[in-house]
Amino acid sequence: MANKPLYNEIVKIAQEAKTAARSLALVDTKAKNAVLRKMAETLLANKATLIRENAKDLKAGRAGGLSKALLDRLMLDEKRVEGMAKCLMDTLAIKDPVGQVMETIKRPNGLVIKKVRTPIGVIGIIYEARPNVTSDCVGLCIKSGNAVILKGGKEAYYSNKAIYELLRRALRGTGIPTGAIQFVASTDREAVKILLQMDRYIDMIVPRGGEGLIRFVAGHTRIPVVKHYKGVCHTYVDKDADLNMARAICYNAKVQRPGVCNAMETMLVHKDCARRFLPVMIHDLQNAGVEVRGCPVTRRIVNGGVKAAQAQDWSEEYLDLILAVKVVNGTQEAIDHINTYGSQHSDAIVTENQKAADQFFKSVDSACLYVNASTRFTDGFEFGFGAEVGISTDKLHVRGPMALEGLTTYKYEIYGKGQIRQ
Amino acid sequence: MANKPLYNEIVKIAQEAKTAARSLALVDTKAKNAVLRKMAETLLANKATLIRENAKDLKAGRAGGLSKALLDRLMLDEKRVEGMAKCLMDTLAIKDPVGQVMETIKRPNGLVIKKVRTPIGVIGIIYEARPNVTSDCVGLCIKSGNAVILKGGKEAYYSNKAIYELLRRALRGTGIPTGAIQFVASTDREAVKILLQMDRYIDMIVPRGGEGLIRFVAGHTRIPVVKHYKGVCHTYVDKDADLNMARAICYNAKVQRPGVCNAMETMLVHKDCARRFLPVMIHDLQNAGVEVRGCPVTRRIVNGGVKAAQAQDWSEEYLDLILAVKVVNGTQEAIDHINTYGSQHSDAIVTENQKAADQFFKSVDSACLYVNASTRFTDGFEFGFGAEVGISTDKLHVRGPMALEGLTTYKYEIYGKGQIRQ
Numbered sequence: 001m002a003n004k005p006l007y008n009e010i011v012k013i014a015q016e017a018k019t020a021a022r023s024l025a026l027v028d029t030k031a032k033n034a035v036l037r038k039m040a041e042t043l044l045a046n047k048a049t050l051i052r053e054n055a056k057d058l059k060a061g062r063a064g065g066l067s068k069a070l071l072d073r074l075m076l077d078e079k080r081v082e083g084m085a086k087c088l089m090d091t092l093a094i095k096d097p098v099g100q101v102m103e104t105i106k107r108p109n110g111l112v113i114k115k116v117r118t119p120i121g122v123i124g125i126i127y128e129a130r131p132n133v134t135s136d137c138v139g140l141c142i143k144s145g146n147a148v149i150l151k152g153g154k155e156a157y158y159s160n161k162a163i164y165e166l167l168r169r170a171l172r173g174t175g176i177p178t179g180a181i182q183f184v185a186s187t188d189r190e191a192v193k194i195l196l197q198m199d200r201y202i203d204m205i206v207p208r209g210g211e212g213l214i215r216f217v218a219g220h221t222r223i224p225v226v227k228h229y230k231g232v233c234h235t236y237v238d239k240d241a242d243l244n245m246a247r248a249i250c251y252n253a254k255v256q257r258p259g260v261c262n263a264m265e266t267m268l269v270h271k272d273c274a275r276r277f278l279p280v281m282i283h284d285l286q287n288a289g290v291e292v293r294g295c296p297v298t299r300r301i302v303n304g305g306v307k308a309a310q311a312q313d314w315s316e317e318y319l320d321l322i323l324a325v326k327v328v329n330g331t332q333e334a335i336d337h338i339n340t341y342g343s344q345h346s347d348a349i350v351t352e353n354q355k356a357a358d359q360f361f362k363s364v365d366s367a368c369l370y371v372n373a374s375t376r377f378t379d380g381f382e383f384g385f386g387a388e389v390g391i392s393t394d395k396l397h398v399r400g401p402m403a404l405e406g407l408t409t410y411k412y413e414i415y416g417k418g419q420i421r422q
Numbered sequence: 423m424a425n426k427p428l429y430n431e432i433v434k435i436a437q438e439a440k441t442a443a444r445s446l447a448l449v450d451t452k453a454k455n456a457v458l459r460k461m462a463e464t465l466l467a468n469k470a471t472l473i474r475e476n477a478k479d480l481k482a483g484r485a486g487g488l489s490k491a492l493l494d495r496l497m498l499d500e501k502r503v504e505g506m507a508k509c510l511m512d513t514l515a516i517k518d519p520v521g522q523v524m525e526t527i528k529r530p531n532g533l534v535i536k537k538v539r540t541p542i543g544v545i546g547i548i549y550e551a552r553p554n555v556t557s558d559c560v561g562l563c564i565k566s567g568n569a570v571i572l573k574g575g576k577e578a579y580y581s582n583k584a585i586y587e588l589l590r591r592a593l594r595g596t597g598i599p600t601g602a603i604q605f606v607a608s609t610d611r612e613a614v615k616i617l618l619q620m621d622r623y624i625d626m627i628v629p630r631g632g633e634g635l636i637r638f639v640a641g642h643t644r645i646p647v648v649k650h651y652k653g654v655c656h657t658y659v660d661k662d663a664d665l666n667m668a669r670a671i672c673y674n675a676k677v678q679r680p681g682v683c684n685a686m687e688t689m690l691v692h693k694d695c696a697r698r699f700l701p702v703m704i705h706d707l708q709n710a711g712v713e714v715r716g717c718p719v720t721r722r723i724v725n726g727g728v729k730a731a732q733a734q735d736w737s738e739e740y741l742d743l744i745l746a747v748k749v750v751n752g753t754q755e756a757i758d759h760i761n762t763y764g765s766q767h768s769d770a771i772v773t774e775n776q777k778a779a780d781q782f783f784k785s786v787d788s789a790c791l792y793v794n795a796s797t798r799f800t801d802g803f804e805f806g807f808g809a810e811v812g813i814s815t816d817k818l819h820v821r822g823p824m825a826l827e828g829l830t831t832y833k834y835e836i837y838g839k840g841q842i843r844q
Contacts, residue, residue, distance in 0.1 A: 022761075026784055105806050111795060113805060120817050121787075203817055218644070224818045245840040252842035339444075361835050362448055365543075373533060373838025382843070383535060383834075384527050395542050395625055395831040396646045396819040409817040412805075413783050416795025418667040420674035421804070 003190050010194045013149060013182045014201035017122045020179030021147035025119045029096040031175045032143055036092040039142075039170040040085040043135065046166050047081045053162035054131065061155055069259055073129050074156055084135040084163075091139040091386040097408045098145045112415040117408045119145030121203035124195060125389065126151045126217055128209035131159035136387040137206075138167050138181055144407035147180040149202065151195055153209070154187035161185065196221035206390045206402070211317075226402060228393035230317040231261030231345040233375040236334040236360070238351035239272040245372060246350040247281055252374040253348070255288045259319045261391060262346050262378040266314060266324040268334045271297070274327045278302050282325070290321045297327040314341040331356045335363045342366060344393045346375040367393055367400040425612050432616045435571060435604045436623035439544045442601030443569035447541045451518040453597045454565055458514040461564075461592040462507040465557065468588055469503045475584035476553065483577055491681055495551050496578055506557045506585075513561040513808040519830045520567045534837040539830045541567030543625035546617060547811065548573045548639055550631035553581035558809040559628075560589050560603055566829035569602040571624065573617055575631070576609035583607065618643035628812045628824070633739075648824060650815035652739040653683030653767040655797040658756040658782070660773035661694040667794060668772040669703055674796040675770070677710045681741045683813060684768050684800040688736060688746040690756045693719070696749045700724050704747070712743045719749040736763040753778045757785045764788060766815045768797040789815055789822040 043050070054076040061071050097117045105113040123146045125137045134150055141148035152160035164183040171178045184191050196205065199222045207217040211229050218225045235253055237246045253264035269277055274297065282292050282302045293309040294302065306325070313324040314337070328334045331349075338347050348370035349360040357371040368378045378401060380388025385403030392398045398406035465472070476498040483493050519539045527535040545568045547559045556572055563570035574582035586605040593600045606613050618627065618639065627647045629639040640647045657675055659668045675686035691699055696719065704714050704724045715731040716724065728747070735746040736759070750756045753771075760769050770792035771782040779793040790800045800823060802810025807825030814820045820828035 022785075022787075107804070107806060111799060111804075222640070224646075224816070226818075242840070248840060248842055256843055361833075363444075365444075366833065368834045368836060370836045370838060373836055373841040374843050376843035377533060377836065377841070378834075382529070382533075384529060394646070396648075399831055400834045409821055411783075411788065412790045412800075412822045414790060414792045414795055414799065416792060418664070418670060419795040419799070420670055421678055421796050421798035 003188070006186055006188065006191060007194050009186070010184060010191065010198065013184060014122070014195075014198040016179040017147040017149050017182045018201040020177040021119065021121045024142070024147055024176055024180050025098075025145050027145065027175050029098075032096065032145070033092050035142060035171060035174050035176055036088050036139055038174070039135070039139065039167050040088040040092075042166045042170045043081055043085045043088070043163070047078055050076055050081050050159070050162050050166075051078070053158040056158040057156050066155065070129055070155070074131065074159070076131055076159060080132065084132050087132070087136050087381075087387045088139040090381070091143050091404075094143070094386040094404055096143065097404045102410060109419050110417055111419055114413045114415070115410050116413050117410050120407060120409050122147045122149065122201055123389070123407065124149045124151065124198075124202045124205040124223070126192060126195070126205065126207045126209075126213070128153040128213060129155050131156045131163060133208060134160045134163040135167060137389050140387055140389050140403055140407060142176065142180065144404045146407055147182070149182040149184065149195065151184040151192060157187055192217070193220060196223065199223045208390050224397070226390065226392050226394060226398055226406070228261065228343065228345055228391050230343050231263070232265045232315060232317050232341065232343040233262055233345055234266045234268055234334075234338050234342060234347045235264050235375065236268040236328075236331070236338070236347070236349045237270060237273065237277055238331060238349055238353060238356050239270040240353035240356060241273065241350040242352055243273060243277050246277065247284065249348065249350055249372070249374050250281060251284055251288070253376055254285060254290060254323050255321070256376060258321050261317075262375050263319070264323065264375055265316065265318055266326065266341070268326050268328050268337060271327050271329055274298070274301055278325070282306065285323060288321070290323050293322065293324050295326040298325045301327075317343070331359050335360060338364050338366070345391070346370065346378040348373065348375050367391070425610070428608055428610065428613060429616050431608075432606060432613060432620065435606060436544070436617075436620040438601040439569040439571050439604045440623040442599040443541070443543045446564070446569055446598055446602045447520075447567050449567065449597050451520075454518065454567070455514050457564060457593060457596050457598055458510050458561055460596070461557070461561065461589050462510040462514075464588045464592045465503055465507045465510070465585070469500055472498055472503050472581070472584050472588075473500070475580040478580040479578050488577065492551055492577070496553065496581070498553055498581060502554065506554050509554070509558050509803075509809045510561040512803070513565050513826075516565070516808040516826055518565065519826050524832060531841050532839055533841055536835045536837070537832050538835055539832050542829060542831050544569045544571065544623055545811070545829065546571045546573065546624045546627040546645070548614060548617070548627065548629045548631075548635070550575040550635060551577050553578045553585060555630060556582045556585045557589060559811050562809055562811050562825055562829060564598065564602065566826045568829055569604070571604040571606065571617065573606040573614060579609055614639070615642060618645065621645045630812050646819070648812065648814050648816055648820055648828070650683065650765065650767055650813050652765050653685070654687045654737060654739050654763065654765040655684055655767055656688045656690055656756075656760050656764060656769045657686050657797065658690040658750070658753070658760070658769070658771045659692060659695065659699060660753060660771055660775060660778050661692040662775035662778060663692075663695060663772040664774055665695060665699050668699065669706065671770065671772055671794070671796050672703060673706055673710070675798055676707060676712060676745050677743070678798055680743050683739075684797050685741070686745065686797055687738065687740055688748065688763070690748050690750050690759060693749050693751055696720070696723055700747070704728065707745060710743070712745050715744065715746050717748040720747045723749075739765070753781050757782060760786050760788070767813070768792065768800040770795065770797050789813070
């Protein structure tokens with residue numbers, strides 16, 4: 001081990017989290033909610049501190065040449081701190097999943113088997129710039145009865161540390177041990193590697209950030225990882241679409257916030273409505289500053305300003321004002337395209353045709369499928385989950401926005417009267 | 423790649439399975455049930471063939487010096503073939519999870535979000551001796567809409583191949599493509615390694631067998647693995663236990679079938695009933711041929727024939743007529759012992775005291791917890807799941823006996839009327 005003190009520090013953090021998780025699992029909803037409220041109040045009472053600490057990150061970010069977009073994501077002002085507090089209160093308001101009886105099975109031999117939701121244990125969150133991730137994830141983990149280990153990016157170091165310290169302070173004098181919230185202070189990449197070896201103590205890792213970070217995490221651990229690598233989201237405009245609706249949905253999915261995983265990256269258009277739809281749509285998009293990369297048919301229909309799409313465009317996550325556009329022969333071709341090039345994240349069909357929607361829903365193998373709505377709604381808050389620890393494109397355990405339920409497992413409790421097996 | 427032809431063969435198998443999975447996902451319950459019935463009938467109509475092929479395995483096993491216990495697990499007779507057919511019919515009778523709406527969320531903006539169960543895709547089963555695993559797993563995978571790749575141990579090669587061929591033949595002329603059942607014929611360990619690299623095509627791996635096999639599988643793949651390494655199951659006899667009941671439960675949990683993962687390996691006894699309970703209990707066990715390894719207190723109470731337990735006994739999975747016995751000071755010590763040395767599989771408390779049972783259920787971190795019943799009931803059939811593909815001690819995705827539901831994931835289907843994100 002290259003860095004023995006760092007290793008020892010992280011082992012200690014992981015052990016403390018494990019110990020805290022055992023008692024946190026026994027805390028009732030009322031006590032957890034009281035703590036969430038105290039956390040929200042603590043953030044609101046310390047806005048000035050948070051903004052001051054955040055200013056250190058912003059200064060370092062500017063000096064280090066962070067892009068404007070990243071600096072904006074990093075920035076905390078009064079409104080954003082209020083947003084963080086509100087998110088804790090939203091999580092407070094969501095029903096506690098722990099203890100919920102998911103199913104009761106009565107067997108002919110008299111055994112009663114209850115499937116009961118329980119916390120998972122210790123959750124590791126490894127994330128990049130946005131400081132609100134710190135408080136969102138802490139709120140969700142505490143409410144679901146899990147200890148949490150935070151490892152944020154160095155860009156937000158002072159902000160994350162300040163949020164962590166306030167939230168941890170809010171645990172003092174409550175029934176929840178302060179060890180339930182842990183913070184890895186080292187900004188060394190080595191720290192991530194060590195954390196990923198703590199499979200004895202950590203039950204699940206959620207990486208949030210760019211594809212590079214997520215592949216690094218998934219490739220360096222035996223701890224189960226819940227993740228999405230990227231979001232190559234599609235909107236398919238069917239021949240039976242309401243084209244005005246399609247125009248608004250596609251515009252929203254691409255333009256409203258292009259830098260996020262649920263933004264549209266490829267638009268598929270049925271050949272029968274392409275001539276009516278594409279010129280207007282592409283005009284709107286170009287007015288919003290979108291660079292359009294089209295298939296040959298698209299370029300024949302809209303002859304001005306559409307670049308030729310290359311093979312790699314179909315699987316590209318631009319995270320920017322760029323859009324790939326393809327004209328397809330029908331719903332099945334759209335489905336095949338999405339299943340081939342997509343990322344199983346969020347895909348939409350715009351159609352008034354129930355059969356086309358059914359076929360799309362049955363056959364597209366993605367976490368979230370939309371008919372007549374923008375893919376931008378794939379989000380824990382928009383789903384009514386309060387917040388999210390991340391979005392999963394994995395098929396096991398949890399899929400789509402991951403919040404309280406995704407932070408639980410279950411146990412079978414079996415009630416007998418002396419039954420033995422024959 | 424050391425063995426290119428083998429690699430190519432396994433890629434072909436995995437690709438065929440993936441293609442078949444896409445169409446199998448669309449097959450309705452009626453058609454899947456018809457296929458399960460046909461499979462059961464095919465096995466029954468070909469008992470002689472199965473027994474003949476099985477004889478080849480038995481002969482090779484005897485020549486290779488397989489233990490009596492292993493030869494017994496390997497052996498097929500008329501009754502066991504009938505058991506395999508019955509298991510397919512039991513699976514047929516279970517409700518199809520696919521398409522089930524798990525939850526409907528209505529959002530203030532009018533979006534309707536349905537969480538719908540779907541098949542996972544392609545399941546790889548890597549297993550050792552017992553041939554019935556082949557038909558049990560095929561039945562569960564087909565019923566849950568998943569393609570399956572079978573990789574059995576070489577000891578059961580002829581038996582597994584014969585079962586596979588009959589089941590695959592039963593798919594002909596049905597709506598389910600024959601590619602949905604795949605069989606890796608090579609008995610080379612290299613074949614397992616190659617299979618584990620097929621993360622592009624295989625969605626989940628379930629290894630069944632000894633701890634060595636399971637650790638090998640988990641350590642050589644990026645495909646999600648659902649597993650249990652071992653079953654170190656406990657029964658805790660509380661001071662408020664009905665001691666006659668405890669005697670029957672402990673005897674059953676240890677003796678009825680010692681070679682399986684849900685058999686008891688350690689018995690914990692409250693100090694207040696140890697003097698009344700242990701002499702009778704240990705006498706029963708010794709009469710059944712059980713070797714008892716006790717803590718010092720146990721050995722003081724029962725002075726004859728109890729060996730001294732060593733430190734490693736507390737975490738040992740004997741899979742044999744051996745039992746570790748420890749006297750504890752109370753429920754909390756029993757809980758701590760189980761959480762420290764157990765395998766999070768199945769643990770029981772025998773007590774008439776509701777508070778002790780509650781404490782045990784809340785604090786023991788295992789997949790299946792029993793009050794007043796034998797741990798031997800941890801089993802898909804006994805839980806009413808028809809059969810099982812395995813038992814999971816993982817916390818994510820599925821815990822305990824894994825059957826149809828554990829073979830599904832879900833997708834969110836979102837119904838809009840043109841909603842865009844603000």
